[in-house]
Structure formats: C-alpha cells, structure tokens
Amino acid sequence: MEPEPKTYKFKICLVGEEAVGKTSLIHRFVSGAFDESYIRTLGAVVSKKTVSLGTMSGRPVQVDMMILDIMGKRTFLQLFKEAYFHGAKGILAVFDVARKSSLHDLTKWIDGVRDSVGPIPVYTLGNKIDLVERRETTEQEASDVLRSYECPILYTSAKTGVNVEQAFQSLAKAIVETTKLE
Numbered sequence: 001m002e003p004e005p006k007t008y009k010f011k012i013c014l015v016g017e018e019a020v021g022k023t024s025l026i027h028r029f030v031s032g033a034f035d036e037s038y039i040r041t042l043g044a045v046v047s048k049k050t051v052s053l054g055t056m057s058g059r060p061v062q063v064d065m066m067i068l069d070i071m072g073k074r075t076f077l078q079l080f081k082e083a084y085f086h087g088a089k090g091i092l093a094v095f096d097v098a099r100k101s102s103l104h105d106l107t108k109w110i111d112g113v114r115d116s117v118g119p120i121p122v123y124t125l126g127n128k129i130d131l132v133e134r135r136e137t138t139e140q141e142a143s144d145v146l147r148s149y150e151c152p153i154l155y156t157s158a159k160t161g162v163n164v165e166q167a168f169q170s171l172a173k174a175i176v177e178t179t180k181l182e
Contacts, residue, residue: 005060011087015109016094017102018072024158045069056100063172085116090175097126098134121174122151130157155167
C-alpha cells in the first residue's frame, strides 16, 4: 500500500521588470498553454497548482503552490512589498534574455524580496530563449551579475515551454529541502 503523500503549501512569487514574461510563464506552467497577447499585470494575480515531487525520504511528496504574479514596477515593489511577499517561501526572479537592462535590474528585485522575507530560495529564469536573433545577454554575463546571490539560473521559454515545468519543480524541491532543515 502506497503511503499517504506529504503535502506542503507554499506561496511563491515571480518578480522582475515589466514584459519579461512572468505572466506567460505562470500561464504555461498552470495551463500548459501560451497566449500571444500581452496583458499587463496590475497589482498581483494569484494562480494555484499542485505538483508532485516524487518520493522523498520514502514518502510521496506534493506541493500546493500559490503563485503570485507581481506587477513589474519597482515603485510597486517599494510600496507593497511587505503585503505581497509576506509568507513567501520561494522566488522565481525573471529577466528577458533579449533585454539586457532586465538582467541588471533583477538584483533590485531580489534584494527587495530578501529585505522583506529573508534568505528564501531564489531561482533566476532567463526567459524568451526562443528569441535567438534578439538575444542581448550571455550565460556568462548572467552568471557574473547574479554570482553574489548564489541562485541557480535556468533558461526558459514560455512560448515553447522549455524548462518552465522544471523551473517551478526545482524551486518547489528547494523549498521542501529548506523547510525540512528548519
């Protein structure tokens, strides 16, 4: 008989500048689809999805994720960070590989979140890798900019789905492992 799964409930936040693809990444992860139309996020939008992480310590593990998509304006970050980040257990920090400025601005987002909630797991996503001809950032540059944060960097495409599931799953697994250590 299969043991009862251990279920965790976590709040995670996606942060980054406007138009880096946060909403599209969430939509791809939750529904498996991509929508070409751009809809600016106002405030924060919450989505939910349960993921199975397989067996850990001999027991099946699943995570109920409450995913906050946060508007990409840093003025919003300063005004509402306490309310939106409170209770977050992990962050997906997103930049657009076709917009170098979005990579350099990402450090302000990570700092803002960590100022509010402490040293929670952060995964960085270099999104829009399908835009090969428009790429402005290299993996080395991303590694250099983000080195001090010691956060894994995954390259994703909300349009094609490359590494999207892996990004959310990896963050969930990191949160579970961090939670077990507490």
